[in-house]
Amino acid sequence: xxxxxxxxxxxxxxxxxxxxxxxxxxxxxxxxxxxxxxxxxxxxxxxxxxxxxxxxxxxxxxxxxxxxxxxxxxxxxxxxxxxxxxxxxxxxxxxxxxxxxxxxxxxxxxxxxxxxxxxxxxxxxxxxxxxxxxxxxxxxxxxxxxxxxxxxxxxxxxxxxxxxxxxxxxxxxxxxxxxxxxxxxxxxxxxxxxxxxxxxxxxxxxxxxxxxxxxxxxxxxxxxxxxxxxxxxxxxxxxxxxxxxxxxxxxxxxxxxxxxxxxxxxxxxxxxxxxxxxxxxxxxxxxxxxxxxxxxxxxxxxxxxxxxxxxxxxxxxxxxxxxxxxxxxxxxxxxxxxxxxxxxxxxxxxxxxxxxxxxxxxxx
Amino acid sequence: xxxxxxxxxxxxxxxxxxxxxxxxxxxxxxxxxxxxxxxxxxxxxxxxxxxxxxxxxxxxxxxxxxxxxxxxxxxxxxxxxxxxxxxxxxxxxxxxxxxxxxxxxxxxxxxxxxxxxxxxxxxxxxxxxxxxxxxxxxxxxxxxxxxxxxxxxxxxxxxxxxxxxxxxxxxxxxxxxxxxxxxxxxxxxxxxxxxxxxxxxxxxxxxxxxxxxxxxxxxxxxxxxxxxxxxxxxxxxxxxxxxxxxxxxxxxxxxxxxxxxxxxxxxxxxxxxxxxxxxxxxxxxxxxxxxxxxxxxxxxxxxxxxxxxxxxxxxxxxxxxxxxxxxxxxxxxxxxxxxxxxxxxxxxxxxxxxxxxxxxxxxx
Numbered sequence: 001x002x003x004x005x006x007x008x009x010x011x012x013x014x015x016x017x018x019x020x021x022x023x024x025x026x027x028x029x030x031x032x033x034x035x036x037x038x039x040x041x042x043x044x045x046x047x048x049x050x051x052x053x054x055x056x057x058x059x060x061x062x063x064x065x066x067x068x069x070x071x072x073x074x075x076x077x078x079x080x081x082x083x084x085x086x087x088x089x090x091x092x093x094x095x096x097x098x099x100x101x102x103x104x105x106x107x108x109x110x111x112x113x114x115x116x117x118x119x120x121x122x123x124x125x126x127x128x129x130x131x132x133x134x135x136x137x138x139x140x141x142x143x144x145x146x147x148x149x150x151x152x153x154x155x156x157x158x159x160x161x162x163x164x165x166x167x168x169x170x171x172x173x174x175x176x177x178x179x180x181x182x183x184x185x186x187x188x189x190x191x192x193x194x195x196x197x198x199x200x201x202x203x204x205x206x207x208x209x210x211x212x213x214x215x216x217x218x219x220x221x222x223x224x225x226x227x228x229x230x231x232x233x234x235x236x237x238x239x240x241x242x243x244x245x246x247x248x249x250x251x252x253x254x255x256x257x258x259x260x261x262x263x264x265x266x267x268x269x270x271x272x273x274x275x276x277x278x279x280x281x282x283x284x285x286x287x288x289x290x291x292x293x294x295x296x297x298x299x300x301x302x303x304x305x306x307x308x309x310x311x312x313x314x315x316x317x318x319x320x321x322x323x324x325x326x327x328x329x330x331x332x333x334x335x336x337x338x339x340x341x342x343x344x345x346x347x348x349x350x351x352x353x354x355x356x357x358x359x360x361x362x363x364x
Numbered sequence: 365x366x367x368x369x370x371x372x373x374x375x376x377x378x379x380x381x382x383x384x385x386x387x388x389x390x391x392x393x394x395x396x397x398x399x400x401x402x403x404x405x406x407x408x409x410x411x412x413x414x415x416x417x418x419x420x421x422x423x424x425x426x427x428x429x430x431x432x433x434x435x436x437x438x439x440x441x442x443x444x445x446x447x448x449x450x451x452x453x454x455x456x457x458x459x460x461x462x463x464x465x466x467x468x469x470x471x472x473x474x475x476x477x478x479x480x481x482x483x484x485x486x487x488x489x490x491x492x493x494x495x496x497x498x499x500x501x502x503x504x505x506x507x508x509x510x511x512x513x514x515x516x517x518x519x520x521x522x523x524x525x526x527x528x529x530x531x532x533x534x535x536x537x538x539x540x541x542x543x544x545x546x547x548x549x550x551x552x553x554x555x556x557x558x559x560x561x562x563x564x565x566x567x568x569x570x571x572x573x574x575x576x577x578x579x580x581x582x583x584x585x586x587x588x589x590x591x592x593x594x595x596x597x598x599x600x601x602x603x604x605x606x607x608x609x610x611x612x613x614x615x616x617x618x619x620x621x622x623x624x625x626x627x628x629x630x631x632x633x634x635x636x637x638x639x640x641x642x643x644x645x646x647x648x649x650x651x652x653x654x655x656x657x658x659x660x661x662x663x664x665x666x667x668x669x670x671x672x673x674x675x676x677x678x679x680x681x682x683x684x685x686x687x688x689x690x691x692x693x694x695x696x697x698x699x700x701x702x703x704x705x706x707x708x709x710x711x712x713x714x715x716x717x718x719x720x721x722x723x724x725x726x727x728x
Contacts, residue, residue: 077473109441109443110474137605208666250652251660279444280610
């Protein structure tokens with residue numbers, strides 16, 4: 001029997017939620033985790049989508065992540081709070097931290113929430129979108145396990161620590177920058193290696209620290225920070241805020257989700273929420289953001305460029321398209337999810353997209 | 365008569381301060397501006413050093429900047445404040461904003477201060493160093509007039525909007541990242557053009573938007589954002605926080621200090637100050653920062669690399685060296701400062717470094 005490759009986003013989200021519930025995850029948390037994964041797939045960020053279902057379940061099964069715990073507020077005063085994620089799912093902990101940051105930002109104008117004892121929290125955009133719905137600006141960052149060398153180094157020391165900023169707009173799409181601090185995602189190098197393609201110089205170094213265009217050699221080596229020393233420095237300050245300041249792991253003390261089966265990850269996050277209306281009337285702000293975005297998009301274009309894009313625009317279009325046309329998954333991911341479904345008595349195929357393309361004739 | 369090229373930092377700072385005072389700048393403000401300039405020269409960031417004295421004075425003389433005004437707190441609640449710089453010197457306004465952010469961070473744990481109606485504020489590191497002395501973490505950013513195209517664009521639309529983060533350490537040097545969001549400073553391209561050198565591909569585009577290695581063509585075109593779309597997006601969010609949110613100029617509405625003689629610049633800044641002790645005991649934090657820095661510096665090095673550096677380290681060493689050996693200035697800058705001195709009845713040569721190198725024999 002061949003497995004379908006295109007899935008209805010809502011049904012796929014239900015499937016994932018039900019899998020987590022049957023694996024013992026409390027329903028409210030299973031909802032958060034599955035929503036975070038599906039939103040990444042909708043936005044075209046497949047590396048953070050349902051492909052992570054298997055590894056998350058395995059971390060729970062092996063006792064490396066505990067969905068039963070309660071995140072604990074270690075301290076809170078004024079505009080700051082420190083949260084211990086108690087080793088729950090990263091997206092559960094992140095959502096808890098976001099709520100805390102948003103509530104305090106509304107009360108004090110701005111709030112800074114540090115998080116320790118967490119796990120891989122999915123995409124920063126997941127939180128940014130929720131803050132935008134509340135008319136808040138959000139900066140969110142997280143550290144991650146070692147994948148990049150410092151400038152001049154040979155082996156991984158810092159993570160591709162992501163930085164995300166979300167800003168509400170008026171009629172335009174919100175501004176959502178959600179970037180890793182590496183030149184490219186490691187996943188792109190994996191794809192190149194699978195195809196036998198070379199990679200551009202500057203993406204990675206081999207295990208001796210030499211620049212390489214060989215994808216296999218790059219995978220044994222390290223991905224490089226974006227912009228050389230600038231990306232290295234940005235990744236480092238994200239580690240300082242998310243890890244050194246919060247009491248979470250940092251550098252070598254953030255454990256790899258795929259490789260370390262002895263200890264929790266101890267990932268750290270950092271949330272800064274800002275109430276726009278303390279600075280400028282909300283409607284005026286949105287008008288100014290709209291004007292700014294429109295002016296940029298109307299700039300003269302270089303030869304061969306069809307459109308000037310602003311951060312988040314591609315992902316917004318992907319989301320609209322995938323809600324209509326379904327989420328296409330690689331066979332490998334479908335097979336893994338199907339097996340997980342069988343294990344928990346759930347039918348993945350029931351989440352398949354029906355009648356993906358309806359011809360105009362059929363409307364008659 | 366030939367002019368000396370090496371200057372004692374303290375005497376040079378006094379010379380600049382006295383110039384500003386004789387040009388009508390109140391003494392306390394003249395002290396801030398001259399300190400900001402000399403600190404940049406000490407750190408090796410000559411582009412933001414005393415080379416700016418002339419243009420600052422000209423902005424004042426032409427009525428484009430007003431050192432007599434008082435910055436005004438437009439609003440303040442809890443952890444936020446909005447400051448109108450009243451078109452005073454950028455470093456005066458920035459210092460005012462920093463004090464506000466630090467005071468509120470101590471009270472509320474963290475504080476966010478937006479600034480409008482300001483001017484070129486010098487280096488972010490100037491503020492970061494002051495926050496570090498108070499055991500605070502500081503993020504500071506500013507927008508700037510148009511020098512970079514959006515990704516896919518042809519002509520300048522955004523500024524090389526700088527991002528600076530300062531973090532106190534224990535025994536190690538503090539972490540100070542102070543970066544423009546361009547690949548390189550425009551100043552480096554000016555130097556290449558003067559020497560007739562080519563520039564590396566990726567630094568800039570010509571006025572048609574084509575990649576160029578011709579420094580002259582690059583100067584007629586635009587510098588490029590660091591990391592392509594990532595640098596573009598970071599520059600854009602700095603503009604949103606510093607300009608769109610605060611009511612300052614943004615994009616095309618930030619006026620060029622050298623070219624626009626009809627209007628004030630209306631630069632915007634954004635300060636985020638964080639009280640470390642709300643998250644972790646200060647001494648423990650400093651130990652962790654020290655450990656982090658030491659571990660990075662002890663990483664294995666790539667072939668040909670003598671030392672792994674952390675952000676701010678080079679500038680710290682430059683400062684120590686220049687305090688001992690003096691600040692060397694190009695003849696063009698010396699000539700301009702000398703002329704300014706003559707205009708205001710001050711002798712630049714009195715600030716020259718005496719006996720720069722003392723041979724060991726002279727100790728006998």
